[in-house]
Amino acid sequence: MGHQSTKNLPITKVNADESNITFDILAIEEPLEIRVEYGPENHRQVRNVSVTMRTPGNDAELAAGFLFTEGIIKDLKDIVSVHHCFIACAENKENIIQVSLNESTTPNLQNTERNFYTTSSCGVCGKGSINAIRTVSAFSEQLDNNAVNADVLYQLPDILRQHQKVFEDTGGLHASALFNNTGELLIVREDVGRHNALDKLIGASINERLLPLTRNILMLSGRASFELVQKAAMAGINIIAAVGAPSTLAVELAAEFNITLVGFLRGQRFNIYTAAHRILIPDYETTH
């Protein structure tokens, strides 16, 4: 198949004692468009049924499993073949997969509209997704008059944890938190869906007339996906710190938008993936 599930990217690794530039392995996140081909021989049709952000690999299984678990097909014997479409732009050749059904099968496409990502641009390569966002963002130029001390970052996870009320009770919620750049907590929101927690936080920021959030830090309780960086970019956020790992597409979007992306913020250490200039790190050379 030739696909890759991970990618090596240069990062700045920071801990209480030192900081150095190294490489880190990231999970690849790319869109996959699933198409279904069906109908009698003289009238074959192709329909897009889903675009999902996925890690490349086992795409044929993903497509077959999706059609089955969403109730689009009832019997796997209906599938004649599953193959990638090597069309459209050069970059997305493994991001479209087509499932061909036999002539007598009518797929149940009633519920599929919810999954179809309609976008005027390419949309199924990372570049297309990023360009689509650039056109709608109100704050597409992220300002450089923001900065945060490494010492401030170290404290954020503990502060967030203390204010995650529902997580404390259930162990089952994602959180987004907004800090100012001296580490003062402004807003926390929680949800079973990480995108919802961030939408709530940005909605609250809107109510308090805080936008654009150019002098703030967005803290995420989990991983940093493409979708979360996209929403942050829309609100003018230029420093994102996540407890978990970022995906490749999250890093690419952050780089394009000049957003500082920090991951694995735990204890006295973190990784900087993009725009490291906004993180003020003690000069170990002179203090040691």
Place this chain on the structure above:
Amino acid sequence: MGHQSTKNLPITKVNADESNITFDILAIEEPLEIRVEYGPENHRQVRNVSVTMRTPGNDAELAAGFLFTEGIIKDLKDIVSVHHCFIACAENKENIIQVSLNESTTPNLQNTERNFYTTSSCGVCGKGSINAIRTVSAFSEQLDNNAVNADVLYQLPDILRQHQKVFEDTGGLHASALFNNTGELLIVREDVGRHNALDKLIGASINERLLPLTRNILMLSGRASFELVQKAAMAGINIIAAVGAPSTLAVELAAEFNITLVGFLRGQRFNIYTAAHRILIPDYETTH
């Protein structure tokens, strides 16, 4: 607002020494339909723009944040009011929220189709979501000829971790694993999206002609959401074990489908949320 973010449910708590019935606090997961009302006074229109599975609370912020971060509105001053619609079935009265825009604003609805969950049934209360699934599941009656020893369950997280190759490298992936009921690992799949990992796993099971998966255990590396239980039900799975917490709607769906749902499976302990009869627990009374 009168909303609740958590719910107390009876569970069976099991560890190496004892098992007892107690209560546990779960994060509520319910659908929220976001509607936008716009247009001139003599021609107001209402459009559904999204249904998202969310934790109730801060729904107005969620709706405003969603419209803004998705680029549907560009300026928050365009919002005249945000309010819940107390219509439709009695159970969903807090699950529809409407954002009214001023007369001069035209929302950008071009990209919203991807978010619109079209379903013939109610769809915005838990019951509607569960009924929608019942109608399409090929294996809606989960069989009772499956069982697993507690000792077998204790071993599954370690076995899964040893086989999560990409997670090991990146710290950034969800995994789904299929075991037989004596604890033998059959299939593992990983992805940045937990629903994709499960679709890949079910797609692989299809390829190997293993469906329905009535003598197996599905192991999830993270939390158990409604969507994951739904996909499992479609494949005939009747025992699900998650490292993380389940949501309320995941538990309700598992109960309706007679699926055994285990959460917080870590070390020598776990919680059973539904259909506890399939977990064989040593009789502590006689052995102590």
